[in-house]
Amino acid sequence: MDLSTRYLGLTLAHPFMPGASPLDDDLDMVLRLEDAGASAIVMRSLFEEEIAGHAATADRYLERLIRIKRRVGIPVIASLNGTTAAGWLRYAALLQKGGADAIELNFYHVAADPAEDAAAVERRVVDIVAVLKESIAIPLAVKLSPFYSALAHLAAQLDRIGADGLVLFNRFYQPDIDPDRRRPLPVLRYSDSSELLLRLRWIAILSGRVQSSLAVTGGVHTPIDAVKAVLAGADAVQIVSALMTGGPAALTRVRDGFAEWGDAHGYESIAAMRGAASAARCGTPLDYERANYLEILRSARRTAGVSGH
Numbered sequence: 001m002d003l004s005t006r007y008l009g010l011t012l013a014h015p016f017m018p019g020a021s022p023l024d025d026d027l028d029m030v031l032r033l034e035d036a037g038a039s040a041i042v043m044r045s046l047f048e049e050e051i052a053g054h055a056a057t058a059d060r061y062l063e064r065l066i067r068i069k070r071r072v073g074i075p076v077i078a079s080l081n082g083t084t085a086a087g088w089l090r091y092a093a094l095l096q097k098g099g100a101d102a103i104e105l106n107f108y109h110v111a112a113d114p115a116e117d118a119a120a121v122e123r124r125v126v127d128i129v130a131v132l133k134e135s136i137a138i139p140l141a142v143k144l145s146p147f148y149s150a151l152a153h154l155a156a157q158l159d160r161i162g163a164d165g166l167v168l169f170n171r172f173y174q175p176d177i178d179p180d181r182r183r184p185l186p187v188l189r190y191s192d193s194s195e196l197l198l199r200l201r202w203i204a205i206l207s208g209r210v211q212s213s214l215a216v217t218g219g220v221h222t223p224i225d226a227v228k229a230v231l232a233g234a235d236a237v238q239i240v241s242a243l244m245t246g247g248p249a250a251l252t253r254v255r256d257g258f259a260e261w262g263d264a265h266g267y268e269s270i271a272a273m274r275g276a277a278s279a280a281r282c283g284t285p286l287d288y289e290r291a292n293y294l295e296i297l298r299s300a301r302r303t304a305g306v307s308g309h
């Protein structure tokens with residue numbers, strides 16, 4: 001099976017790569033990921049708040065980017081999380097100058113201001129990407145959360161202004177509450193395969209409806225998870241939690257198991273497989289839009305032995 005794919009205008013040996021994570025802090029780990037077969041490296045995000053608190057943060061990130069570029073033979077995608085229009089532009093230009101093959105724009109914003117409406121939240125994203133597309137020559141991917149009120153419309157807007165890729169979805173780390181201290185309690189939980197379902201739904205809805213590359217991030221742990229992502233329409237599959245818990249070998253297992261499944265099912269290439277289960281090619285596209293809502297409820301009632309309406 002030909003596993004080669006195109007993502008952000010880059011030709012990759014296959015879709016599977018580590019997503020943004022602390023793994024790239026260790027150059028030896030980056031080399032191990034390349035040896036394990038990673039098709040690209042997505043670096044962890046450079047946060048504008050960190051730069052404001054410590055000016056040397058940007059320099060250290062740039063130095064790490066340059067070191068990685070010198071040592072690996074695969075594309076390196078930098079990641080940026082800005083807070084101001086000037087910051088987005090300044091640091092994106094810095095990453096481009098440092099030799100990044102592309103930049104993933106990590107929009108991690110919780111719309112918690114009651115005075116800000118949904119249109120303003122989406123307009124902020126579109127305006128920033130529009131400015132960056134005018135100023136930055138390398139490809140730009142936009143990493144989104146699933147919490148926009150009209151996600152398909154936002155995706156179409158980003159596609160129209162030239163976003164090279166959409167990455168679905170950012171994982172917001174929800175705080176717990178410490179009942180004794182009566183304050184938020186930071187909690188880190190790795191993903192599992194159940195988180196993939198939301199990604200599958202939206203990749204399948206957008207596949208064939210936008211020109212931007214589509215990447216799944218979150219919930220890919222097994223070869224079958226990866227198969228589902230590509231069938232939905234993903235051009236790239238980012239893996240993080242499985243690597244954090246299982247090391248670089250987890251990426252090799254996913255890639256090899258994916259190829260075995262494709263061979264066993266008669267697929268000669270990724271291109272033939274991609275989007276085969278998308279909404280555009282599905283006989284019942286409303287199953288994605290309604291999430292098979294009524295049938296699931298009926299099934300639950302039958303399982304529980306509930307009769308009537």
